[in-house]
Amino acid sequence: MSSATPSPTHTLSRLATLTPPSNSRTWQSAPHPSLPIVATACSDRSVRVYSLTSFTLLHSITGGHKRSVRTVSWKPHTKGQSVLATGSFDSSAGIWRREESGPGLENDFTNQRRGDGDEEDEADDYQFSCILDGHESEIKCLSWSPSGQYLATCSRDKSVWIWEELEDDNFETVAVLQDHDGDVKCVGWHPEEDLLVSASYDDTVRLWREDQDDWVQVAMINGHDRTVWWAEFEASGMGKRDFRREGKELSEEQTRHVEGLERSGPRLATCSDDCTVRVWRRKAKERDDQASSNTGIPSIIRSVAIDEDWYQEAVLPQVHERAIYSVSWSRITGMIASAGSDGKIIVYKERWREGDKAEVDEAATQSSTEWVVVAELFSAHDVFEINHVSWARRADKGKRSDDEEVVLSTGDDGEVRVWTLDEGVMSH
Numbered sequence: 001m002s003s004a005t006p007s008p009t010h011t012l013s014r015l016a017t018l019t020p021p022s023n024s025r026t027w028q029s030a031p032h033p034s035l036p037i038v039a040t041a042c043s044d045r046s047v048r049v050y051s052l053t054s055f056t057l058l059h060s061i062t063g064g065h066k067r068s069v070r071t072v073s074w075k076p077h078t079k080g081q082s083v084l085a086t087g088s089f090d091s092s093a094g095i096w097r098r099e100e101s102g103p104g105l106e107n108d109f110t111n112q113r114r115g116d117g118d119e120e121d122e123a124d125d126y127q128f129s130c131i132l133d134g135h136e137s138e139i140k141c142l143s144w145s146p147s148g149q150y151l152a153t154c155s156r157d158k159s160v161w162i163w164e165e166l167e168d169d170n171f172e173t174v175a176v177l178q179d180h181d182g183d184v185k186c187v188g189w190h191p192e193e194d195l196l197v198s199a200s201y202d203d204t205v206r207l208w209r210e211d212q213d214d215w216v217q218v219a220m221i222n223g224h225d226r227t228v229w230w231a232e233f234e235a236s237g238m239g240k241r242d243f244r245r246e247g248k249e250l251s252e253e254q255t256r257h258v259e260g261l262e263r264s265g266p267r268l269a270t271c272s273d274d275c276t277v278r279v280w281r282r283k284a285k286e287r288d289d290q291a292s293s294n295t296g297i298p299s300i301i302r303s304v305a306i307d308e309d310w311y312q313e314a315v316l317p318q319v320h321e322r323a324i325y326s327v328s329w330s331r332i333t334g335m336i337a338s339a340g341s342d343g344k345i346i347v348y349k350e351r352w353r354e355g356d357k358a359e360v361d362e363a364a365t366q367s368s369t370e371w372v373v374v375a376e377l378f379s380a381h382d383v384f385e386i387n388h389v390s391w392a393r394r395a396d397k398g399k400r401s402d403d404e405e406v407v408l409s410t411g412d413d414g415e416v417r418v419w420t421l422d423e424g425v426m427s428h
Helices: 103-109 252-264 288-293 355-359
Strands: 010-017 026-031 037-042 047-051 057-061 069-074 081-088 093-099 127-132 139-144 150-155 160-167 170-177 184-189 195-200 205-211 214-221 228-233 268-272 277-282 310-315 324-329 336-340 345-352 369-377 386-393 405-411 416-423
Touching: 010 345, 026 069, 026 405, 037 081, 081 139, 150 184, 150 195, 160 195, 170 205, 170 214, 195 228, 252 277, 268 324, 268 336, 310 369, 336 386, 345 405, 369 416
Parallel strands: 010 369, 026 386, 069 139, 139 184, 184 228, 228 324, 324 386
Antiparallel strands: 010 416, 026 037, 037 047, 037 069, 047 057, 069 081, 081 093, 093 127, 139 150, 150 160, 160 170, 184 195, 195 205, 205 214, 228 268, 268 277, 277 310, 324 336, 336 345, 345 369, 386 405, 405 416
8 A cells, every 4th residue: 555645647527428327226337349339237137238439328138137137248259240248146147149230230330329219120139149057146247258269157156157159059168166265256367368367255366277178276366355356457468568758768677577577468456345456467487387397297187387376566556445346457558447335436557666666665566666546536426336447448529549548437326427537637
C-alpha cells in the first residue's frame, strides 16, 4: 500500500447509459472481440446485446435459462457468425449463435432499428444451440480460450470444468478440476497459452494446464486473505510495450525490467474482498530445467517441470473501502480499472519509479515500476454496487481515435454505464 499517492491526473466522465436498462440486477458485460457490441448478463434470465455506436438495445436473448444469467463470453475468431456462451444460476451453460452478415448487421450499427411495433425476424436473432450440463450448483463465470478450442466454467459447487468443442454444438468435457475448497468466482485464460486461471472464495488463485492428456494445477497463489473475485491476464505482448519517453534511454534496471516481462510473459491482476488489487508475475524458467527432467524413463506421473512459480510484483494503491468485484486490464494502454461494492471506479497506470523511490514499497519486490491512481470516480452507479468493469474500444461518432477506449461499468441498478477517460481533473 502506497503512503503518498499522487493526485489523479485524469477524469472519468459519463458518455452514455445503455438504453433501455434492465429492470433487474446486471452482473457482467462482455464486449464483442471484433464488433461494436456488448452482451450483458441479467438477473431476469436474459442477456441484453447493446450497440456501442448508438448505446441502444439490439437484442434481448431469452428462453434459455430458468434463473439469473450470471456470466457471458464471446467465442473469438468466428467467421460470419457470433457465438455467445452464457452461464446461469440454474447450473447450466448455454451456447447461442447468430449469423453476422448481410444488411441486418449494418442496420444494427447504424441505429436503423425496427420500430417497436415490428416483429423481429427470427433469422436475425440469436439461436439457442445447445446446453452444457454437469455443474451441481450456480455457474459464476465462464470464458472461452483465445483459440476458441476450450470453454471453461466455474461454479459454487467448488469445481472448474473445461469443455472442448469438437464441432458445432458437440462439446466434450475434458476436465473437472476440484482442488478449490470454496465457491469458484472466476475463470480466465492466458492470451498466449492454454493456461487457465481460477479465483475462489477459498482466498486462492490457481493456475491449470494440460499435462499428458490430463489437466493439472501448476501453481497456487496465496497472497489475498479473503475471497478473490476476479483474475485477469495482461494482454498479449504488453510486456514489450515501449516504456521510453521523451527520447530518454532506459536505465540498466529499467532494461532488465522490460526484458524480464518479455521472458515471463503476460502478468496477472487479481482483486479481492480484502480491498486490494494485486499484480503477479511468472518466474521465468531456466532453459535447462526442462532438459534436467528428461531422464528418458517414461513416467505415469506428471513432471515437476510443468509447475510454475508466480510471485507478487505489486499491490496497487489501496483506494477501495469495500470488496473489489472486478478488475480489467486495458489491451491498448496497459492501464487497469477496478470497481466493486463501494461504488467506485479506479483507474491505475504503471510508470517508472523516480530516483530513490525504488526501495519505498516492499510489496512491489523492488520492481523498477510503480502503479499510481490516475482517476477515481465515486458513486458511479449512485448508491448501487458495481459488479463488473471492462475496457472496450470506443465506437460512437464522437471517438477521437481508433485506439480510444471507454470503460463499461455494470451495476446492481440494472444499468451499464459508459465512461470516457480524459486527461485533466474536473473541478467541483
